[in-house]
Amino acid sequence: MLTKPFVDAASYAQAINQIPLYSNQVPVISRSVPFLPITLSGLVPYSGEPYNSADDRDVIRLKMIETGAMPGFVLFAESNTVLRNTKYIYMTSNQYSAWREDIKWLYNECKYLFSKTEGSPIVGHQEVLPGVYMTVYENGVEVLTNYNEKPVVWDGSEIKGMNYIVKG
DSSP, X not given: OEESOOHHHHTTOSOEEXXXXXXXXXXXXXXXXXXXXXXHTTTSOXXXXXXXXXXXXXXXXXXXXXXXXXXXXXXXXXXXXXXXXXXXXXXXXXXHHHHHHHHHHHHHHHHHHHHHHTTOOEEEEEEEETTEEEEEETTSOEEEEXXXXXXXXXXXXXXXXXXEEXXX
């Protein structure tokens, strides 16, 4: 298992943690394309930014779904008081017992998608409406993610705000 590996090392990994799930948002680029997840999909399991470290957990949850990434967390088992007066004080909210229910919930939410797409590479990714992305897997499964606050309709299917649907 590798964390933030150089691309050369990725071919030797059995799993990869903390890869970027979207572009660096450089203003010259008008669309965000998840190049690395598209390249790795179907080859090796990967995760993006740790869910419990994200500024916006709703967005990182949708990015995981959109790109087929496994949920990731940064956790520790000791009491968070052991970090007091250390340079790791910023991690005091990462104690495992505080996140246990969120971990179960997120993995259970992703379980269905992974059962449909495991081992199948991403063959298509596009923005079909403003803020709505469609990811297509080689086996025909389509995942539509809606980053808008309001529901949208695409191809006869309603996608609730800040939510997704799986077709196929």
